[in-house]
Structures are given as structure tokens and as C-alpha cells.
């Protein structure tokens with residue numbers, strides 16, 4: 001790659017030191033060599049910079065440093081830990097524009113959406129800075145006259161985190177916030193496509209006063225580093241966000257050392273629009289639920305079920321509204337949809353559309369690569385979609401809205417639940433009884449009723465079935481990084 005194909009991100013930053021071509025191993029920054037791993041801008045293919053290709057020995061060093069730092073960190077008061085987190089949050093917000101520019105450069109999402117992700121990501125640090133002080137235990141009436149039962153909550157210890165490219169900031173903070181609040185240490189392996197957002201977070205964590213060794217950011221082969229993190233008996237928990245396939249593999253790798261697991265995996269979210277819904281609100285909700293991050297989120301609506309009475313009007317309004325929104329480079333003003341992350345993602349989108357149309361679906365909007373070329377794809381609406389098509393079973397992870405027609409509540413609930421996944425689901429109706437009945441019947445960890453966005457630091461994010469284990473965010477998110485210890489006190493006469 002010549003200098004002509006380099007993307008000068010530093011020139012866009014107010015604080016260029018946030019773009020660091022190095023990984024953090026314990027307290028040691030390891031700079032990328034010339035043979036380091038290149039990170040590219042998905043909008044242009046241009047190289048942004050390089051990160052080091054670390055070895056298993058580096059990963060072992062990070063784990064050892066984490067174990068050492070964790071003990072002292074856990075011994076500090078929760079208030080003290082919360083204050084460090086609060087300083088980290090303040091720094092993230094003070095550098096929101098720079099963090100967003102780094103994120104857009106390596107991930108592709110439009111700059112305003114990237115700024116939104118930084119605020120969303122920072123909100124987990126803010127939330128858990130406060131929750132640190134609320135890791136309450138219990139005093140339980142004893143089971144014998146001379147006995148008392150105390151239940152303490154203590155940090156799990158060293159945690160390994162593996163995170164994806166679709167939310168390069170927020171998927172880290174949603175794990176690091178509760179881990180550090182609880183008194184744990186974290187060794188992070190971010191996605192290879194988006195390491196600079198993770199590294200910038202580590203730079204700010206140092207400035208906030210997070211102790212040396214408590215937070216490492218490893219770059220390099222996921223397979224090699226992942227093997228060390230999962231095999232280590234010192235690592236007591238693995239928290240992962242990514243594909244179900246890799247999640248299942250990591251689950252198996254963690255079995256010999258019996259680790260706690262937090263898994264945020266794939267989804268196949270149903271988005272149900274009943275005849276009595278506010279159709280305009282449902283269209284706006286669908287645009288958020290389906291097209292946020294250009295369709296590349298695990299909570300993205302994957303199957304849009306519309307009742308027969310409003311099917312045609314919904315399809316028409318959705319296509320009309322989408323055709324007013326612009327696709328392009330995330331740094332260009334006025335852009336709503338960026339590129340897809342890579343060629344593999346484009347191939348999956350193309351295959352899903354080809355499969356659906358071969359089986360009888362019609363393209364109402366888009367359906368082809370965008371004229372900009374590269375990995376840009378036109379926002380697509382498919383009508384006449386049926387259960388035998390690949391879009392009904394697999395997560396598309398792209399800007400394709402397949403519209404299924406349904407007649408009855410029972411039929412749509414059965415169709416919505418007919419999947420191995422169970423992460424997010426959505427429904428639009430004005431009928432309160434229907435909204436309760438359907439919410440209760442949906443086999444999902446999250447239900448959005450008359451809203452297309454359920455994610456927030458205050459709520460427990462997570463899924464059932466093949467969508468994963470555990471919850472992130474909310475007070476429950478802190479518990480996922482704590483162990484219960486029961487003390488039986490005898491001789492109390």
C-alpha cells in the first residue's frame with residue numbers, strides 16, 4: 001500500500017495521541033513494527049495504521065499483570081473505583097469527536113452515528129461508576145438458633161474480553177464498566193478490523209488513573225490469543241460478543257477451566273406490525289431497528305412481519321422513506337448509511353437477496369450494490385418473503401428489510417419463535433392487551449413495544465437460546481462480574 005492509499009486520520013484529530021499504533025500489555029506499550037497488522041478504512045480501503053501481531057507470551061504477560069493489579073484494585077473502596085471510572089467517562093466525553101473520528105475511519109459508520117456510539121459507550125462507564133457502590137450482599141435469618149448467614153459479593157478476578165467490529169467502543173465499555181466497578185481486571189482482544197477505538201480507550205483509561213496492568217489491549221491473531229485467554233486458569237471469566245459460531249467454540253475452550261461465561265451472540269429479530277399499529281411510527285421504528293449501523297447489529301430486525309391489513313401501505317411508506325436517505329463515506333455530511341464492513345458481508349447480503357428472489361420475493365427498493373462500489377450496498381426492501389427463504393433463518397447483517405405477510409396473532413407468534421435465536425424482538429400495536437400477550441409469548445431476552453431501540457445502560461441486554469448467556473448493563477450487569485460467598489456464622493447464642 002503506497003502513501004497515496006493511506007488515510008491521514010491524525011490530521012482530523014484534535015488530540016492525535018489518541019491514535020496509537022501500539023498494543024497495551026500490562027503496563028507496557030508495544031509499538032507496531034513495519035510488519036504489523038494493517039487496519040483499513042472500509043469506505044475507501046485505505047490504510048489507517050498498523051497494530052502489533054502479539055504472541056502467546058505477550059498474552060501470558062498481560063494475564064499475569066492483570067492478576068497482580070486486580071488484588072490491589074479490589075481492595076480499594078467501591079467509591080474510589082467509581083471515581084476513577086467517572087474520570088474515564090469524563091475523558092471519553094471530552095474526546096467524543098476524536099473517538100468518533102477514529103471509529104468512523106476504521107468501522108465506516110457515519111460520523112454522527114459514531115458520536116452517538118461514543119456517548120452510548122461512555123454511558124456504561126458512567127452507570128457502573130455509580131453501581132460500583134451498590135454490590136450489596138444479604139444477611140439471611142439462620143437455619144438454627146445459634147447460626148447467622150451472610151452473603152458477600154466479591155469480584156470474579158481476571159476477566160478476558162473478546163469484542164466485535166460493529167460497535168468498536170460500546171461493546172468494550174459495556175464489559176469493562178461492570179468489570180472494573182466490581183473490582184476485576186480485564187484483558188481485552190478487540191476485533192482486528194477495529195482495534196484503534198479500543199486502544200484509544202486504553203490511552204484514556206491510563207489518563208483517568210486506572211492502575212497499570214488492570215487493563216490490557218491485545219492485538220493479533222484471534223485464534224492464537226483466544227487460545228491463551230481461554231486456557232488460562234488465572235482467567236476466571238470470558239465475556240464475548242460476536243457470532244454464535246465463535247461463541248460456541250470459545251464456550252468449549254473454556255470448559256476445562258470451568259470459567260464463568262458472558263456470551264452476546266447472533267440474533268434473528270422479528271419485528272411485528274399489527275393492523276392497529278401507528279404505521280408511520282412503525283416505519284420509523286423499522287428504520288432504526290433494521291438499518292442502524294447499516295443493518296450490522298445483533299439486535300437488528302431480521303424478519304419484518306406485517307399484518308395483511310397494513311402490509312401494502314407499510315411496504316410503500318418504508319421504501320419511500322428509505323429512498324430519501326443517503327449512502328456514502330461516513331465522513332461525508334448528510335450520510336445515513338455507511339459501507340458494509342468487508343467483502344464477506346457483501347457476499348452474504350447478495351446471497352440472501354438472490355435466494356429470496358429465486359424463491360418468489362420481489363425487490364421493492366434497492367437490491368443491488370451501490371453505485372459508489374466497494375462494500376456499499378443500496379438499502380433494500382423485499383416483499384412477498386416466506387419462511388423457506390434464507391433471510392427467515394439466518395442473520396443477514398446488512399441493509400435488507402424482508403417483509404413477511406401474516407394474518408393472525410397466533411400465526412405470527414409461532415413464526416417469530418421458530419428460530420434457534422432469542423435476542424431482541426419488536427412489536428407495534430395500539431392494543432395494550434395484545435402488547436402484553438405477545439411480549440410474554442415471544443421467546444426473546446428483549447422486547448421493544450412500539451419502539452425500534454431497546455439498548456440503554458439502565459436495562460439488561462442479552463438473549464436466550466443460541467443468542468447467549470448473561471446480561472450486560474443494568475444492576476444485573478454488575479452481578480455478572482461478581483461471585484457470591486456465603487459465610488455461616490455459628491456460636492451466636
Ligand SMILES: NC(=O)C1=CN([C@@H]2O[C@H](COP(=O)(O)OP(=O)(O)OC[C@H]3O[C@@H](n4cnc5c(N)ncnc54)[C@H](OP(=O)(O)O)[C@@H]3O)[C@@H](O)[C@H]2O)C=CC1
Nearest residue numbers: 163164190191192222223226242243246264265266298397
Ligand atoms: N452478536 C454480534 O454483535 C455480532 C455478530 N456477528 C455475526 O457474526 C458474523 C461474522 O462476523 P465476524 O466479525 O466474523 O464475527 P466473529 O465472531 O468471528 O468475531 C468477533 C470477535 O471474535 C474474535 N474471534 C474470531 N475467531 C476467534 C477465535 N477462534 N478465537 C477467539 N476469538 C475469535 C474476532 O477476532 P478477529 O476480528 O481478530 O477475527 C472478534 O474479536 C456476522 O456476519 C454476524 O452475523 C458479528 C459481529 C458482532
Ligand SMILES: O=C(O)CCCC(=O)O
Nearest residue numbers: 166167241297298299455
Ligand atoms: O450488535 C451488537 O453486538 C450489540 C448491539 C448494540 C446495542 O444495541 O447495544
